[in-house]
Amino acid sequence: MSKANRGQREHWQTDVSDFDYLSFGSVELDSELTVSVWGSSSGRHQSFEFIWDSFCAYRLIDEAQFVPWEILPNDIEWHHTHKVIDSGWIAELGDGNEHLAMQYPKLQHFVVATDAFWIEILSENEPEISCVPGWFEIARPGTVQLIIPEPRLWYSPSDERGFYNQLNKLDDVSGLFTRPASGGNEIVLSLVFTYLTDASLRNLIGLMKRYQLPMHSLAGQCNEGNQHWFRNPIGYWYESVFGGDGR
Numbered sequence: 034m035s036k037a038n039r040g041q042r043e044h045w046q047t048d049v050s051d052f053d054y055l056s057f058g059s060v061e062l063d064s065e066l067t068v069s070v071w072g073s074s075s076g077r078h079q080s081f082e083f084i085w086d087s088f089c090a091y092r093l094i095d096e097a098q099f100v101p102w103e104i105l106p107n108d109i110e111w112h113h114t115h116k117v118i119d120s121g122w123i124a125e126l127g128d129g130n131e132h133l134a135m136q137y138p139k140l141q142h143f144v145v146a147t148d149a150f151w152i153e154i155l156s157e158n159e160p161e162i163s164c165v166p167g168w169f170e171i172a173r174p175g176t177v178q179l180i181i182p183e184p185r186l187w188y189s190p191s192d193e194r195g196f197y198n199q200l201n202k203l204d205d206v207s208g209l210f211t212r213p214a215s216g217g218n219e220i221v222l223s224l225v226f227t228y229l230t231d232a233s234l235r236n237l238i239g240l241m242k243r244y245q246l247p248m249h250s251l252a253g254q255c256n257e258g259n260q261h262w263f264r265n266p267i268g269y270w271y272e273s274v275f276g277g278d279g280r
Contacts, residue, residue, distance in 0.1 A: 067085075081165060
């Protein structure tokens with residue numbers, strides 16, 4: 034494919050355009066094509082779904098693959114959404130296939146470029162873009178809140194995504210947001226009940242230990258039902274939660 038027919042990229046303004054980083058979630062194919070991405074900026078973390086109810090073709094490419102693509106590698110803008118004008122991919126598929134233009138007379142070429150993956154979709158229609166409800170929702174006033182520090186350093190967007198994905202797996206957390214605090218940001222977790230279950234508390238302890246976060250704020254999670262193990266001095270978390278420097 035020559036440079037002349039690779040197509041030209043143009044910015045595609047979507048709900049994720051205001052985020053600094055886009056991380057790839059998944060591509061699901063059923064009666065619809067659903068592309069899930071995770072957006073993050075300072076103090077904001079949110080998941081989105083792009084849903085095409087009809088499409089002609091799609092392809093998922095990671096940065097390690099050598100695949101002819103409509104946008105030259107040095108022209109790629111990661112963490113953005115694009116459209117490709119005069120798409121070479123559409124021209125390639127339509128070459129010798131007169132039925133393609135008849136079936137899809139207004140075919141468009143969409144691109145969702147994330148941290149290490151980009152997804153290309155050919156469809157006549159703009160997708161429905163929705164903010165996925167769940168753990169990322171702002172903690173609601175009046176709910177029980179647990180405050181933990183946010184890691185001060187992310188080694189990559191995937192590292193940050195992995196941390197928040199682990200918080201996502203805590204069944205007892207119904208929402209969260211981050212806010213500035215002394216020495217860095219803090220994460221406010223909205224809890225379903227006053228106390229985390231044993232499983233969720235153990236998982237949170239392990240996550241905070243892995244990221245070397247102070248654990249003093251977890252002391253308030255001690256109650257009659259869990260103190261037999263949580264307040265046990267031989268636990269690796271004991272000094273971090275109930276004494277010492279919090280680490």
